[in-house]
Amino acid sequence: MKISLNWLKEYIDLGEEIGVISETLTNTGLEVEGLEEVEEIKGSLAGMVIGEVKTCAKHPDADKLSLTTVDIGQDELSPIVCGAPNVAAGQKVVVATVGAMLYPSEGDPFKIKKAKIRGEVSLGMICAEDELGLGSSHDGIMVLDTDLPNGTPAAELFKPTTDTVIEIGLTPNRADAASHYGVARDLKAAFERPTKFPDLSSFKVDSQSKPITVEVENAEACPRYSGLTIANVTVADSPKWLKARLNSIGLTPVNNIVDVTNYVLHSLGQPLHAFDLSEIEGNKVIVKTVKEGTPFVALDEKERKLSAKDLMICNASEEMCIAGVFGGVKSGVKSTTTDIFLESAYFSSDYVRNTATRHSLKTDASFRYERGTDPRITVDALKWAAILIKEVAGGEVNSDIIDIYPETVQDFTIQMSYRNINRLIGVELPKERIKSILEHLDIEVSHESDTGFQVDVPPYRFDVTREADVIEEILRIYGYNNIELGDYSTAGYLANFPTPDREKIQEKTGLYLSALGMNEIMSNSLTNPEYLAKAGYWEADENVEVLNKLSEELGIMRRTLIFSGLEALKHNINRKQPNLKFYEFGRVYQKQADQYKEEQQLGLFLTGDQSEESWNVDKKTSDFHELSSIVHKLLDKFSVADFQSVPTQSQGFEYGLDIILNNVVLVSFGKLKAKLTKIIGVNQSVFYAEFNWSKMLKKYGKTTLYKAVSKFPEVRRDLSLVIDKKTEFSEIMEIAQTIGRKLIKRINVFSVYEGENIGEDKKSYALSFILQDENKTLNDKVIDKTMNALIDSFEKNLNAIIRK
Known part of the structure; x- marks a missing residue:
């Protein structure tokens, strides 16, 4: 599980070094397996400065090039040859200085060097937004609207953020920590400081113009179901801050509506699902099981035969979503969606686990539902998502919150004995310390006496149902390392790992x-x-x-x-x-x-x-x-x-x-x-x-080569290259591995030709490229993009001629 440090700080104040935070998380049972520095913009614009174009004239030997002089805050103006059609004197621009590394949105990174272009010296590069990794536009250079002095680092203008991503090896029993707020709760207990829940005070119902009816036919599988409608939203790309949050933990932004649901999921641990309101026939949502063998097409566009034990979210006439697992291709949010119904539910972990296993579907939502979510947070998550959606997509809340919760899920009530606490931990802890730890873990202490007390454990802690479980909670926050080994304490190991013979x-x-x-x-x-x-x-x-x-x-x-x-x-x-x-x-x-x-x-x-x-x-x-x-x-x-x-x-x-x-x-x-x-x-x-x-x-024996066989097909594409005889196959491999590392699985030379037809110092390679995406079926657009990038790189770096 990946946790963003910047994101985590939204829910708890953290001034400690990342090493202290990592050690604290590990000591409390959330083992930190790795740390990764993540840059919002690759390279964080190092070596990029703000400059001003002082002069601009046509290159004498190239119609599409311009000779410019640029003030980058140095004693002398920098001559730069520029190929952008929109470059002009007087513009404020971003300049990559000599020695800077550029990480473009597409293609390989490259270093800016002192160059001669068509006989003219060029000391730097005036950049377009895609060359800086700031966007995808390559229509021309970026023209800035800023009063910052020439020579100012571009990072001061664009303020690229950096983040530390914490990789946590989450154990199956700790579903309560499968979110940023959940991790913050453990730090709250360890550091004894409060957490900050999102502010819901701005939530309001704007009108009752789009009410919807909800019926829960299977209350065992769905003990609580909450929802509301939001009208007049505009589906579009998410703002920069939201994309940055999702990108930091490896999620790909989809659109502002879906991104908000994912943001709330990874913030609070509560899965949400947004339906296109126009696809809910009869303005009715029904939570029920359906007939054995009912066909259903999910978001991955595959048809599945449902089981009579699969819980489904349906409208008046058809199924819309596999509850807690996967949405349907028809009812999901599309670019044309204007009104949505937002679902926030508490589903039975048994039902979701069986359904997810039955259909081989594992999603972020099913991961949490299978282990158990918090039945008391559905409405709060719904309100916060509505606030965020109105912020990033506009719209109004056009219904009251629907909350079907016929039987309240109760706390786990457990009787505790000081004698058992001290016996299992091995030392006698102060009673006030025990009480403080439990209260910081949101475990309510009551009915205190000289010999013990009673605790009420919130239902999101599915793993704390016995006295021994509560004692384990006390010990992990108190610290295993704080328990000294006695004179007769011993330590052993489970197995020996002999040196290979x-x-x-x-x-x-x-x-x-x-x-x-x-x-x-x-x-x-x-x-x-x-x-x-x-x-x-x-x-x-x-x-x-x-x-x-x-x-x-x-x-x-x-x-x-x-x-x-x-x-x-x-x-x-x-x-x-x-x-x-x-x-x-x-x-x-x-x-x-x-x-x-x-x-x-x-x-x-x-x-x-x-x-x-x-x-x-x-x-x-x-x-x-x-x-x-x-x-x-x-x-x-x-x-x-x-x-x-x-x-x-x-x-x-x-x-x-x-x-x-x-x-x-x-x-x-x-x-x-x-x-x-x-x-x-x-x-x-x-x-x-x-x-x-x-x-x-x-x-020998250091690694294993086993890898699950992908269920998605391979695709073959062939290229015929004419290259210099001195060019080695390893150079072709290096380029292919750099450009298509994730998709190109194998490269094979199936024909080599040398002869007068192609030149004395040339040779021709016929190559086959085997491409495969292990997560989805490749489409022609992705394949063509990869092959075109290969062709461009072969032509640029190997002076290759592509034979048609």
């Missing part, structure tokens, strides 16, 4: 490689120093020499697995076995000054044909791509992700790649230079991979 991991890896068609070899750790000397890549003074040599040919400890592996290849090739796939786990040794270094490596060797000659399989020689496939499969087995692939720096390869993780080379692989293979006498191409096995073992 290196031998078992090696055995599993060997079995996996064998399943891929490879054979294990085991070779001597002693090798011939002449191999290294002839190669010329290894320093002789770093060799680990054997003092009591059996022979000069076995005079040093091996520095690499390459030569022992090549010896095995030669032995088999000389016996008419040219198609070989070997792997070896082995140690390598090196002398560094007066110390000796020993590492374990895994080597993979491929040579000859990929498979034995057969009538139904085309002959194909082992190559770099076959080795790369094995390497990446092994990395997947070890859950190695987020690594970099760069051209290898190892001198023994004719070409290849290094896999780098956390600035450490995890594996190097590629085609060995013929110079190395001929030292041993192997006269066919050899492809080799060298894993730092010690580093691989540290990655």
